[in-house]
Amino acid sequence: MKWFERRKRVEKESKRKEIPDGFWIKCDGCGEILYKKEIMKNLMVCPKCNYHFRIDSSIYESILLDEESFKAEDENLAPSDPLRFRNYPEKVKKAQKKTSLNDAIICGQGKIEGRDIEICIMDFNFIGGSMGSVVGEKVKRAIQRASGLELPLVIVSATGGARMHEGILSLMQMAKTATALNKLNTPFISILTHPTTAGVLASYASLGDVIIAEPGALIGFAGPRVIQQTIKKELPEGFQRSEFMLGHGLVDMVVHRKDLRETVNILLGHLC
Amino acid sequence: MANCPEFERPIVELQEKIEELKSLNEGKSGGLEKEIKKLEERLSKVKEEVLSNLSPWEKVELARHPNRPYTLNYVKYLFKDWVELHGDRRFADDKAIVAGIGKLGGVSFVVVGHEKGRNVRERISRNFGMPHPEGYRKALRVMKLGGKFGIPIVTFIDTPGAYPGIGAEERGIAMAIAENIKEIAAIPVPIIVIITGEGGSGGALGIGIGDRVYMQKFAIYSVISPEGCASILWRDQKYKADAAEALKLTARDLKGLNVIDGIISEPLGGAHSDPEGASRLLGEAIIKVYNELKDVLPSELIDKRIEKFGRMGFFKE
Numbered sequence: 225m226k227w228f229e230r231r232k233r234v235e236k237e238s239k240r241k242e243i244p245d246g247f248w249i250k251c252d253g254c255g256e257i258l259y260k261k262e263i264m265k266n267l268m269v270c271p272k273c274n275y276h277f278r279i280d281s282s283i284y285e286s287i288l289l290d291e292e293s294f295k296a297e298d299e300n301l302a303p304s305d306p307l308r309f310r311n312y313p314e315k316v317k318k319a320q321k322k323t324s325l326n327d328a329i330i331c332g333q334g335k336i337e338g339r340d341i342e343i344c345i346m347d348f349n350f351i352g353g354s355m356g357s358v359v360g361e362k363v364k365r366a367i368q369r370a371s372g373l374e375l376p377l378v379i380v381s382a383t384g385g386a387r388m389h390e391g392i393l394s395l396m397q398m399a400k401t402a403t404a405l406n407k408l409n410t411p412f413i414s415i416l417t418h419p420t421t422a423g424v425l426a427s428y429a430s431l432g433d434v435i436i437a438e439p440g441a442l443i444g445f446a447g448p449r450v451i452q453q454t455i456k457k458e459l460p461e462g463f464q465r466s467e468f469m470l471g472h473g474l475v476d477m478v479v480h481r482k483d484l485r486e487t488v489n490i491l492l493g494h495l496c
Numbered sequence: 497m498a499n500c501p502e503f504e505r506p507i508v509e510l511q512e513k514i515e516e517l518k519s520l521n522e523g524k525s526g527g528l529e530k531e532i533k534k535l536e537e538r539l540s541k542v543k544e545e546v547l548s549n550l551s552p553w554e555k556v557e558l559a560r561h562p563n564r565p566y567t568l569n570y571v572k573y574l575f576k577d578w579v580e581l582h583g584d585r586r587f588a589d590d591k592a593i594v595a596g597i598g599k600l601g602g603v604s605f606v607v608v609g610h611e612k613g614r615n616v617r618e619r620i621s622r623n624f625g626m627p628h629p630e631g632y633r634k635a636l637r638v639m640k641l642g643g644k645f646g647i648p649i650v651t652f653i654d655t656p657g658a659y660p661g662i663g664a665e666e667r668g669i670a671m672a673i674a675e676n677i678k679e680i681a682a683i684p685v686p687i688i689v690i691i692t693g694e695g696g697s698g699g700a701l702g703i704g705i706g707d708r709v710y711m712q713k714f715a716i717y718s719v720i721s722p723e724g725c726a727s728i729l730w731r732d733q734k735y736k737a738d739a740a741e742a743l744k745l746t747a748r749d750l751k752g753l754n755v756i757d758g759i760i761s762e763p764l765g766g767a768h769s770d771p772e773g774a775s776r777l778l779g780e781a782i783i784k785v786y787n788e789l790k791d792v793l794p795s796e797l798i799d800k801r802i803e804k805f806g807r808m809g810f811f812k813e
Contacts, residue, residue, distance in 0.1 A: 306753065306810040307744050310729065357809030364806055386697075386719050388728065391743045392755050395719040396808040398701055402677035403802045422670075423719070426698045430674035445670035445698070446660030454660045464665060474668045 251275050253440070267481045276438050276481055278418055280323070281330045281347040284380050288485050289334035289343070296332040298365055301358045303327055303390070312389040319350045327358035328383070331366040333375065337489050339496070342370035345380040346424075353383035355424050356390040360397025363428055367404045376411040376492050381429040385422025398427035405431050411495035413488055416443050416466070416475065434491055435475045436484070437466035443475070501557035503546055507765060510539045543765045550714075553737035555746050556722055558714040559693045560656075563768035565775070566625075567594055567609030567652040570692070573775035574600050574782075575607060581638050583630075587667065590631030591622045592655070593703070595638035597647065601783045606642035608635045608703055609652030609692075625694075626659035629672035632702045636676050643683035648790070650782055651703045654693030656721065658702065673702040680705040681801050684794030688785050690760065690778065691715040691747075692767075707792075707801055708785050709755070711747035712778070713762045717755070718745035755808060 248257050253275025263270065267287060268277040285294050303326075305312050320326060328350035334343050344366050346353045363379070370377040386394035405412070405428060414432025416425075418441035426445055429435075437443060444464035452459055462468050466478045479487050500508050514535050521528040550558065558564070571578055575598025583589040595608045612625035635651075642649045658669050680687065680703070687706035695704070695717030711717060725739035726732060750756045760781045767774035789797070 300813060302812045304810045304812050307742070310742055357811045360809055361811055388720055388725055388743075390809075391719055392717055392745065392750055393753060393809050395697060395701060395717075396755055396805060398674075398698065399677055399705060399805040400808055402674055403681035403705065403805050405678050406682050406798070406802060423698060425670040426673040426702075427677060428674070430668075430671040431678055444665050445658065445673070446665070451660045451662065451665070455662065459662065463662070472666050472668070474671060 252277070269481050274439060274480070276418060276440055278348055278382065280349050281325070281345040281380075281382075284345045284417075285330070285334070285343075287481065288345075288378070288380070288488065289336060290338065293335035294332055294343075295334070296330055297369065298331055298362050299326065301326060301362055303356055303358050305389075306357070306393055307389070307391050309389040309391070315351060315389065323347060323349045325350055327356070327362070328353045329359045329362050331362045333369075333373075336485060336492065339489070339492060340373075340375050341378055341492070342366050342373065342375045343378045343380075346382045348382040348384075348419075351387060351389075353381075353424075354385065354387035354394070355383060355397050356387035356394050357397060359387075360394075360400045363397075363401045364404045367401070367408050367428075370410050370412075371408050374410055376413070376496055377408065378413045378415065378488060379428060379432070380415045380417060381420040381424055382417045383420055383422075383424040383429075385424055395423065398423050402427040402431060411492065413491060415484065415488075417441050419443070421445065421447065433495065436487065437469060437475045437478050438481060438484075439466055439478050441466045443469050499562055501554065501561065503550065503554050503557070506542050507539065507546060507769075510535060510542055514539065540764060543769070547714075547764070547766060551737065551741070552716075552743075552746055552749075553722065553740040555714055556694075556716050556736075556740050558766050559654075559716045561766065561768050564654075564693055565767050565771040566614070566654060567607070567611045567692070569771055570609075570652060570775050570778060571596070571598060571607060573772055574598075574779045575605065576600075577604075581641075582634070584633035584637060586630070586633060588628070588630045590628050590634060592625050592627040592659070593631035593635050595634055597642075600779060601786075603783075603786065604647050605782075605786075606638055606647050606649045607652070608639060608649065610655040610700075610703075612654060612693075623659055625655045626657060627655065627699060627702070628659055628661070628664045629667045629669045632658075632669075632672040632676045635703050636679055639680060639683055639687075643685050646685055648686040648688070648786055649683070649706070650688045650690065651706065653689065653691045653695050653700045653704055653717075654715075655696045655699045656694055657696035658699035670698075673698050676702045677705055681805075682798055684798060686786060686789035686792070686797060687801070688782055688789075690781075691717050691756075692778075695745075696721065705801070705805070707789055707797055707804070708757045710758050710760050710781060710785070711750060711756050712760050712767060712774070713747055714766050715747055716745045717747075717750055718743050753810075 254273035578598035580596035613619040613622035689706035722740040763770035
């Protein structure tokens with residue numbers, strides 16, 4: 225399917241979520257005031273400076289997958305409050321209302337140019353895309369399904385890392401997901417979007433057979449502020465951005481959002 | 497003992513008094529034995545009282561106690577024919593993680609652990625036990641050596657966390673930890689993990705995958721430091737004690753959450769009050785757990801290891 229045919233759907237989805245009301249938005253990259261309709265047509269990328277706006281999981285779904293091909297799995301998995309952590313249930317409820325999701329990830333099967341894949345897409349709008357027991361469990365099950373159904377796996381990350389409100393159990397989701405990958409016998413493409421940091425980067429997001437980053441995404445283990453406070457020096461320009469990671473040999477490529485689908489498709493053609 | 501935690505003060509004061517009396521007694525050639533004995537009995541009681549009523553934050557302080565035994569202390573007490581192996585064969589030898597091979601109970605073990613260093617100079621050279629990527633890569637290299645030659649593995653965890661610095665990021669600290677988690681899980685020999693002090697988040701988990709995970713009684717293990725949690729939740733580190741409570745980071749909490757397999761006891765005043773006694777308890781636990789694991793088939797070890805971590809967490813379905 226052609227891009228311009230898909231735009232309508234993207235537009236519709238966008239309106240439902242992320243984008244604030246009004247006709248104009250300001251680019252966080254260059255400060256340019258942009259006509260919202262225009263930038264939506266451009267997959268939420270600033271036409272002036274190429275800044276990639278953060279988008280929610282449903283938009284990635286429509287950008288990456290053939291239309292109406294996504295079949296969600298494990299949608300009913302929802303967070304409990306094992307630590308009885310201050311305000312956590314309220315926080316969850318608020319996030320669920322805001323995103324219409326049960327937690328910070330959608331997983332299931334879809335098609336890219338007719339090819340079946342297993343796909344997980346994280347959603348930063350849900351408590352900063354943080355990984356607690358639900359995200360870990362859903363990723364683990366997706367890995368197992370990909371293995372069982374012999375489907376390639378694509379995971380789109382957008383996350384601040386492990387979810388503090390589930391304490392040590394969130395840390396253990398790093399172990400759950402990364403160790404599960406030992407059993408995966410199909411190609412795994414990891415897509416890092418803005419931001420992909422901390423516990424998720426230090427587990428499955430870094431373990432793709434191929435790792436793709438969106439331009440300008442913050443990708444790192446420790447937060448820039450923490451690093452700055454520790455070393456008490458200014459951080460170099462572009463530190464922990466996709467291009468910095470590419471330069472240090474830590475990701476395979478930096479790919480513009482409009483080319484993501486095509487790139488994944490070509491890669492899967494080679495790997496599958 | 498100028499930098500002992502507040503709650504330890506009654507213990508330290510009593511200890512100092514006993515030392516004083518003992519030296520007096522020697523000078524006077526006797527006469528104070530009764531007095532000393534009485535105080536020593538009192539000391540045991542005070543120790544028990546103080547250490548059985550610690551708050552989570554006080555346990556954090558104990559886990560970080562400047563005199564707490566570190567990996568190389570335990571190695572010295574427990575492992576014979578110790579040979580330390582250095583470097584990741586790629587970039588550097590990270591002194592925040594030590595690795596080597598030694599014999600315990602007649603069995604050779606690969607030992608990998610964080611090392612904080614005892615005095616200022618040592619602490620700086622060991623980066624306060626905060627590893628760079630090289631530390632994790634060295635750990636994996638040496639653990640794979642164990643896998644290759646059928647040598648079981650023990651890891652000792654005691655770190656504030658992986659080092660948040662420019663070089664660490666440039667050389668892929670997140671990737672190093674991720675690879676360790678995945679690849680350690682596939683090493684075909686028994687792996688016993690023991691949190692001996694601070695289990696600082698990903699920096700701990702990077703050498704924290706094994707068939708059995710144990711914690712010493714006064715160790716902690718957490719996704720974030722209480723200070724970090726407090727500054728996020730309350731925007732102020734002074735609420736670190738509340739954060740320590742909320743995070744459920746003590747050995748007993750983790751046992752309750754099914755994250756660890758068991759708790760290894762410590763001497764009455766904590767591991768630092770009797771490092772030799774603490775080592776003995778640790779050594780006994782290692783041998784006992786090793787005997788449970790030594791006859792398990794390698795493929796079964798690996799499958800069960802992955803299933804073990806696959807079960808962790810709580811959610812509604």
